[in-house]
Amino acid sequence: MTDSQHLYEGKAKILYRTEDPEILLAYFKDDATAFNAQKRGTISGKGEINCGISSQLFSLLAAQGIQTHYLDRPTPNSMRIRALQILPVEVILRNIAAGSLCKQTGLPLGMKLDQPLVEYCYKNDALGDPLLTRDRLLLLELATPDQLEEIRRLSLQINSYLSKFFASCGLTLVDFKLEFGLDKQQQLLLADEISPDTCRLWDNSTTDPNQRVMDKDRFRQDLPNVEAAYQQVLQRVLATTRCAAPLDFSDTVGDAGVK
Numbered sequence: 001m002t003d004s005q006h007l008y009e010g011k012a013k014i015l016y017r018t019e020d021p022e023i024l025l026a027y028f029k030d031d032a033t034a035f036n037a038q039k040r041g042t043i044s045g046k047g048e049i050n051c052g053i054s055s056q057l058f059s060l061l062a063a064q065g066i067q068t069h070y071l072d073r074p075t076p077n078s079m080r081i082r083a084l085q086i087l088p089v090e091v092i093l094r095n096i097a098a099g100s101l102c103k104q105t106g107l108p109l110g111m112k113l114d115q116p117l118v119e120y121c122y123k124n125d126a127l128g129d130p131l132l133t134r135d136r137l138l139l140l141e142l143a144t145p146d147q148l149e150e151i152r153r154l155s156l157q158i159n160s161y162l163s164k165f166f167a168s169c170g171l172t173l174v175d176f177k178l179e180f181g182l183d184k185q186q187q188l189l190l191a192d193e194i195s196p197d198t199c200r201l202w203d204n205s206t207t208d209p210n211q212r213v214m215d216k217d218r219f220r221q222d223l224p225n226v227e228a229a230y231q232q233v234l235q236r237v238l239a240t241t242r243c244a245a246p247l248d249f250s251d252t253v254g255d256a257g258v259k
């Protein structure tokens with residue numbers, strides 16, 4: 001790609017323009033950051049792995065009627081995506097208490113939540129991505145009330161599909177982050193990525209609190225074998241996607257919550 005096509009560089013991806021103004025190219029980097037970029041490093045092969053996992057998961061969700069920005073994957077490290085106006089909101093879905101939920105509420109790590117928790121953070125590095133109330137989100141006009149309702153409905157539906165999919169991979173989807181954007185018709189589409197950088201995934205084959213970690217917490221906590229864990233997630237995602245019997249999502253519910 002040329003400098004003139006370079007649009008934006010984030011912590012984990014670089015966005016390039018294409019000849020079509022409605023389509024961008026997202027290049028996934030091996031760079032890793034944590035704690036609001038206070039910890040920086042490289043996870044070798046991460047870009048290709050996360051691009052592979054994300055493209056598989058976006059395709060899976062599209063097959064379930066969830067609209068996403070993903071178009072295709074022309075190279076191992078890059079995906080073509082629809083150009084969207086990204087809402088400055090990080091949507092966090094939680095099934096099990098971990099991370100900032102434990103820190104901020106005192107809930108014990110690993111406590112299963114009775115129902116999925118949907119939270120919103122202000123996507124603003126200078127402010128440290130603070131947790132938002134619904135009223136603050138609306139006060140700042142980060143989304144309209146209708147968009148917020150749609151975001152919540154879609155996020156619960158996505159959580160329902162992904163939890164079931166990852167369970168088939170022998171992984172527990174503890175929590176994850178989503179981002180949404182608007183297209184020219186003001187339609188809401190799922191954006192960004194879904195990968196071990198943005199999800200907490202625990203290996204179901206062990207209860208050892210260090211061994212079970214298959215995501216960026218290995219990097220955050222300086223645990224060994226970060227690359228191997230990401231690679232293992234990719235291999236399981238590919239194996240489950242290729243599995244002859246398609247997953248039955250008929251018992252997953254979007255509108256009314258999650259069964």
Ligand code: UDP
Pocket residue numbers: 090092098099100101129175176177197198199200216
């Ligand atoms: N997350 C993310 N990007 C962020 C913040 C969180 O992808 O900027 C993901 C994180 O990997 C985890 C989930 O969202 O899967 C919940 O993160 P949490 O609020 O617990 O924050 P953390 O403990 O990661 O600081």
